[in-house]
Amino acid sequence: MYGASAVDAYDRIAARAQDLREIYQAGAVPAHDDVAAEPQxxxxxxxxxxxxxxxxxxxxxxxxxxxxxxxxxxxxxxxxxxxxxxxxxxxxxxxxxxxxxxxxxxxxxxxxxxxxxxxxxxxxxxxxxxxxxxxxxxxxxxxxxxxxxxxxxxxxxxxxxxxxxxxxxxxxxxxxxxxxxxxxxxxxxxxxxxxxxxxSGAIDVDAGIERLDEAYRQFQALGAAARTRANVDKTTLDLLK
Structure with missing residues (x-):
């Protein structure tokens, strides 16, 4: 379960990063509506x-x-x-x-x-x-x-x-x-x-960076939860020995 969740979280980071890579591409259509902006x-x-x-x-x-x-x-x-x-x-x-x-x-x-x-x-x-x-x-x-x-x-x-x-x-x-x-x-x-x-591009730079940061923080939170679960499992196994 954690493996699949980690992959999903990584995919979110990649998708948000893709929007930022296309900031200055003429006619770019953002993958996410929440970073769309009026074209310049x-x-x-x-x-x-x-x-x-x-x-x-x-x-x-x-x-x-x-x-x-x-x-x-x-x-x-x-x-x-x-x-x-x-x-x-x-x-x-x-x-x-x-x-x-x-x-x-x-x-x-x-x-x-x-x-x-x-x-x-x-x-x-x-x-x-x-x-x-x-x-x-x-x-x-x-x-x-x-x-x-x-x-x-x-x-x-x-x-x-x-x-x-x-x-x-x-x-x-x-x-x-x-x-x-x-x-x-x-x-x-x-x-x-x-x-x-x-x-020029129709992607809001500030919104794109903010959403990418959110995706990173979600990934980090998932990693912290996985590490905590691993430590609990290890402790439980040590007690059963």
């Missing part, structure tokens, strides 16, 4: 880095095809596809409207990627992902520049009171039977994004 927004020079409004999640698709939700808005293009820091596809709406549409990966046109005509990619406050296409007319030699939008990023929000299960440090899943509301930034149901911004 910091400026960024990256035009593909955005901060999400409170309660909103990016809709992503992993290599296994599974949908997940995260708040880390440090995005990038990889092979012409808009992806998260960890390589998941960012889903959105190529036509810009979420009504009656399913979110799909947002991609740059293959021809423009092949011809290196996708300069100045950036994300606007309304979630529009766009780039500058430069072209030269082969007959006249005249140069033209146009702004091309490939779609708008999808956002998800879970019903009030929903606690989406944590997949890992930065991802959550939809609870069984729960369908999140999907939309786009600044569509009347979601606020806009904060471009050129990044979200």
């Amino acid at each position: 927004i910091e400026p960024s020079s990256d035009p593909l880095s955005v901060a999400l409004p409170p309660g909103a999640w990016l809709v992503t698709r992993g290599a296994d095809g599974a949908r997940a939700y995260q708040r880390d808005g440090a995005l990038r293009f990889d092979d012409g596809v808009l992806r998260t820091r960890d390589g998941a596809d960012v889903l959105g709406y190529p036509r810009g409207d979420a009504r009656g549409a399913l979110p799909v990966p947002l991609r740059l046109p293959a021809a423009d990627v092949a011809l290196s005509r996708t300069a100045d990619t950036r994300i606007a406050a309304d979630g529009t992902v766009a780039y500058t296409r430069a072209a030269i007319d082969p007959r006249t030699g005249e140069r033209s520049v146009e702004r091309v939008a490939i779609g708008r990023i999808a956002l998800a929000r879970f019903p009030a009171g929903t606690h989406p299960p944590r997949v890992d440090a930065t991802h959550v899943a939809a609870p069984p039977g729960v369908v999140p509301h999907l939309g786009t930034p600044a569509d009347g149901t979601f606020p806009g994004l904060a471009p050129f911004s990044r979200e």
